[in-house]
Amino acid sequence: MQKCTYVNHENEVIMGxxxxxxxxxxxxxxxxxxxxxxxxxxxxxIRLIDLPDLIKIYISDQxxxxxxxxVIYNRVKQKMDQNIKRxxxxxxxxxxxxxxxxxxxxxxxxxxxxxxxxxxxQDQQNQEKQFINQxxxxxxxxxxxxxxxxxxxxxxxLFNMAMQLTNQGQHEEALKIYDNSLSLLNIIDKIFMWKGxxxxxxxxLQEGIKCCDLAIQLNPENDMxxxxxxxxxxxxxxxxxxxxxxxxAIQLNPxxxMAFNNKGWALSNLKKYQEASECYxxAIQLNSLNANxxxxxxIVLHQMKEFQQAIKFYxxxxxxxxxxxxxxxxxxxxxxxxxxxxxxxxxxxxxxARICFMKALNLxxxxxxxxxxxxxxx
Numbered sequence: 318m319q320k321c322t323y324v325n326h327e328n329e330v331i332m333g334x335x336x337x338x339x340x341x342x343x344x345x346x347x348x349x350x351x352x353x354x355x356x357x358x359x360x361x362x363i364r365l366i367d368l369p370d371l372i373k374i375y376i377s378d379q380x381x382x383x384x385x386x387x388v389i390y391n392r393v394k395q396k397m398d399q400n401i402k403r404x405x406x407x408x409x410x411x412x413x414x415x416x417x418x419x420x421x422x423x424x425x426x427x428x429x430x431x432x433x434x435x436x437x438x439q440d441q442q443n444q445e446k447q448f449i450n451q452x453x454x455x456x457x458x459x460x461x462x463x464x465x466x467x468x469x470x471x472x473x474x475l476f477n478m479a480m481q482l483t484n485q486g487q488h489e490e491a492l493k494i495y496d497n498s499l500s501l502l503n504i505i506d507k508i509f510m511w512k513g514x515x516x517x518x519x520x521x522l523q524e525g526i527k528c529c530d531l532a533i534q535l536n537p538e539n540d541m542x543x544x545x546x547x548x549x550x551x552x553x554x555x556x557x558x559x560x561x562x563x564x565x566a567i568q569l570n571p572x573x574x575m576a577f578n579n580k581g582w583a584l585s586n587l588k589k590y591q592e593a594s595e596c597y598x599x600a601i602q603l604n605s606l607n608a609n610x611x612x613x614x615x616i617v618l619h620q621m622k623e624f625q626q627a628i629k630f631y632x633x634x635x636x637x638x639x640x641x642x643x644x645x646x647x648x649x650x651x652x653x654x655x656x657x658x659x660x661x662x663x664x665x666x667x668x669x670a671r672i673c674f675m676k677a678l679n680l681x682x683x684x685x686x687x688x689x690x691x692x693x694x695x
Contacts, residue, residue, distance in 0.1 A: 648673035
């Protein structure tokens, strides 16, 4: 049986496939993936043993569509054959009449006269042109459908490339590809949402918010667009507006752990530490691998002067994701403990603080001067 390839899931058996079109994780999932990776859309995760029943439904639906298509096709073909036959008969009548007149046979039937009148008044030509135009419209619709399919496929390829670059932190390159995608098709909300995410990482906050708004305009149910907008508003210190966006994201998707994490960050900046702490708890409950939620929980615990608890949450964050920012904050807390603790305990904490700050420095934390200043204090 096939085994999962996720870290810490290696011995788990693949039990199903995620069919959510917006999911960016591997489609095949194990039991752990179901609750740690696909927890936001479990209803779209189908067990392998249930797939045959689902496929049977699709086969039945497809058979019905083929049947209906054949009925419509035969009706249209019958109408086309009738029109073509009538035009051919009219043409033969005109040819016979023309030949008779050239032979000076001036006996003209009423049927022929009526037909000539129709051509003379342009009624017959207009009727036949209308039929041709209708056929051209059908042809255009079919061609448009094929072009649309090809266009969508091209956009999907570009979009997937751009998402990978965003996830890798290559935001400038990602933006170029997002713009290429949007030049082909600018009605897909998730492209605007992901473009906005790259813009936010580049601190182009107003442009990022505009992209989030466009994504929401195209799809008011896009919870992640609200979440990303909240992130941008937080960076602009517009915390109350950020909370409103988080609440909207949570309303649309109560399992959006990132929205709870962002709401917690906004609340903590408003010094509502207990509410912030509860939001982080909810984010962690929804996604036990959300390292940012553990880190932010630790920060708010420090604000509440629960230093030992804060260190535990930093450790959990670092266990999930080794990140220079996490080490920086953990180092601050060991330094705070150094001030508060008795000398022997403080000596041990100083060493821990030094280790954390050095790790932050080696991992490339942006404000290296700050780290060095903290190390001098030790």
